[in-house]
Amino acid sequence: xxxxxKLLVVWLIVGFVIYAIVTSPDQAAGVLRGVWNVIAQGFAxxxxxxxxxxx
Numbered sequence: 001x002x003x004x005x006k007l008l009v010v011w012l013i014v015g016f017v018i019y020a021i022v023t024s025p026d027q028a029a030g031v032l033r034g035v036w037n038v039i040a041q042g043f044a045x046x047x048x049x050x051x052x053x054x055x
Contacts, residue, residue: 021028 017028020031
């Protein structure tokens with residue numbers, strides 16, 4: 001039963017993402033750009049941490 005719920009949630013998220021892209025592509029691109037910046041900054045911060053730790 002939990003597998004079916006998980007599958008339903010995944011399909012709902014995919015459907016919402018497609019709906020958001022179709023109805024407002026500029027805003028969806030802005031959100032994706034923001035998420036990418038957060039991920040990239042996180043990796044840069046981890047790199048700085050380990051560089052400082054090993055220095």
